[in-house]
Amino acid sequence: MPHAFGIRRIVLDVLKPHTPRLTDLAMMVATDESVLGVNISLKEVDQSTESIAITIEGDDLRFDVIKEILEQAGAVIHSIDQVVAGKRFVEEVALQPENT
Template sequence: MSRLRRLVLDVMKPLEPDMTVLALKLAELEGVEGVNVVLIEVDRDVENVKVTVEGPDLNFEEVKGVIEGIGGAIHSIDEVVAGERIVEEVKTPQDD
């Protein structure tokens, strides 16, 4: 079985609990080494954040469970990396 190494997620969440709580909860999951959460936009009751999770063996359902557990929702999966090592997106002339 191959393994998930990185997930980049576009997430909508309530203002509370704040981003530190979300990051700490995701970092507690088995198979997760580190979590980065950046603020994209704040609205009246919700905020839009980008979540990057990396580790040797991520479980997408568990990640989703933590996000939904704090009242958030995944708007889109923006990047997935799987395999024995992390492969970065390669830019080509077709991206211009």
């Protein structure tokens, strides 16, 4: 299957230990050359873990490389929450609630 258009955005729901901290984890992810930019937002803090949302953008992201970077940092991917692929960057459409 020829990948004419690559993955442009991946949003991940991730569980990580307190170390490495967000600034270090963001730099680790950014070192993969397929990554153009990364946003990590803290969602919940527990005693030994924290829940984070990672948004990664690029032109042709390599999911397996990103997954390996996260695992080497001790982080676990709970779910892939959004993926954007193709030449045109498509955002999710907010459907209007039914008019009552």
